[in-house]
Amino acid sequence: MDLEQLNEELNNCKDVFEKKKVIFLGENGHGVSEIQKLKIKMIEYLHEHFGFNKIVFESGIGEIAIANHYKYHLSTKEFLMNSLYDVWHTKELFELFKIIQNRELTIFGMDIQYQNHYFHDSIFSIIENYDHGLANDFSYAEKTLDTISARIFMRKKMLLQKNRLDLIYCRVYILLKDMKKEIMLSQDICETTYTLILKAIENRMKILELCLMNFKMYSYYRDKYMFEHLSFLVNKWPEDKFIVWAHKGWLNEKSLGEFYSEKHKDSYHLGIYMKEGIIANNIGTPYKIKRHKKNSLENNLFSKNNNDIILESFESMDHQKWYNNELIEHESGEDKRKLIVSEQYDGIIGIRHVTPAKYINT
Numbered sequence: 001m002d003l004e005q006l007n008e009e010l011n012n013c014k015d016v017f018e019k020k021k022v023i024f025l026g027e028n029g030h031g032v033s034e035i036q037k038l039k040i041k042m043i044e045y046l047h048e049h050f051g052f053n054k055i056v057f058e059s060g061i062g063e064i065a066i067a068n069h070y071k072y073h074l075s076t077k078e079f080l081m082n083s084l085y086d087v088w089h090t091k092e093l094f095e096l097f098k099i100i101q102n103r104e105l106t107i108f109g110m111d112i113q114y115q116n117h118y119f120h121d122s123i124f125s126i127i128e129n130y131d132h133g134l135a136n137d138f139s140y141a142e143k144t145l146d147t148i149s150a151r152i153f154m155r156k157k158m159l160l161q162k163n164r165l166d167l168i169y170c171r172v173y174i175l176l177k178d179m180k181k182e183i184m185l186s187q188d189i190c191e192t193t194y195t196l197i198l199k200a201i202e203n204r205m206k207i208l209e210l211c212l213m214n215f216k217m218y219s220y221y222r223d224k225y226m227f228e229h230l231s232f233l234v235n236k237w238p239e240d241k242f243i244v245w246a247h248k249g250w251l252n253e254k255s256l257g258e259f260y261s262e263k264h265k266d267s268y269h270l271g272i273y274m275k276e277g278i279i280a281n282n283i284g285t286p287y288k289i290k291r292h293k294k295n296s297l298e299n300n301l302f303s304k305n306n307n308d309i310i311l312e313s314f315e316s317m318d319h320q321k322w323y324n325n326e327l328i329e330h331e332s333g334e335d336k337r338k339l340i341v342s343e344q345y346d347g348i349i350g351i352r353h354v355t356p357a358k359y360i361n362t
Contacts, residue, residue, distance in 0.1 A: 022230075027247060090358055112207050112225050114146050124138055
């Protein structure tokens with residue numbers, strides 16, 4: 001990747017970045033080495049030049065809250081693995097988490113989905129000090145939720161389990177809230193971390209509802225809840241600047257970025273697209289990017305010049321501009337989707353050639 005060229009492109013948008021509080025870094029596929037490297041370089045650039053100091057990931061709100069709290073006591077690998085979904089357990093992200101441990105950067109999560117066993121292990125050890133039976137019930141609820149949500153929308157099974165799981169999570173929430181001061185003191189947990197832990201328990205009850213929905217409604221409400229969590233963080237630190245590492249949206253449902261733009265005018269939404277090469281799917285299997293057609297977003301973006309990296313900011317409302325017209329994009333390099341580019345993004349970065357991300361063995 002030509003990093004000197006990237007810096008030149010970013011410098012052209014200095015005036016834009018300087019005025020914004022929240023920068024959304026979209027993605028067009030999880031398992032793409034060059035996209036991950038580019039986003040890491042952008043985080044460093046925004047941090048060093050404009051003071052962006054908080055990163056919000058599309059990962060579990062409770063998991064990251066706990067991992068960030070212990071980040072100086074964890075190895076970089078543990079910090080990464082405990083914080084993010086498996087799709088980002090890569091050597092590229094390892095480098096980012098090393099940077100986070102060595103700079104004035106704080107990370108947060110905003111997602112409501114079940115992520116891994118880290119949250120369970122942390123909360124179980126706390127609950128067990130007060131109610132051994134409830135701790136075991138919590139383990140049962142977490143295991144059941146993991147099983148159901150991993151197979152996506154096992155509605156019949158969820159209907160049979162929902163009342164019981166709701167009751168368990170309610171009891172856990174009440175215990176954590178009632179014993180808040182004592183637990184914060186004994187575990188050396190700050191107020192913000194504890195608030196996010198409570199929100200994570202609330203999210204468990206929300207995900208029980210979402211598992212009863214069809215995929216479109218699930219996607220809609222998942223993004224709506226992520227927007228609410230992001231808004232909470234932005235409002236809590238009004239003087240700070242945020243970088244959001246997240247998807248753009250599915251099946252043309254309303255996305256996190258759209259929810260945010262409706263309520264706030266302080267954000268810049270940057271899409272990242274690729275021309276050619278090989279990427280990895282969510283389980284790490286490599287596949288080739290499909291060829292782009294003439295009326296595609298990618299074809300229009302990469303027809304500008306032969307640079308390896310291209311950044312285009314959408315400032316003109318002229319309908320002769322390609323980004324103001326409906327085009328086809330290849331989501332994750334293969335799934336076709338129609339969109340008017342300027343309605344979804346404020347700008348786009350293009351990477352000409354990409355390769356699969358390098359996954360870390362657990």
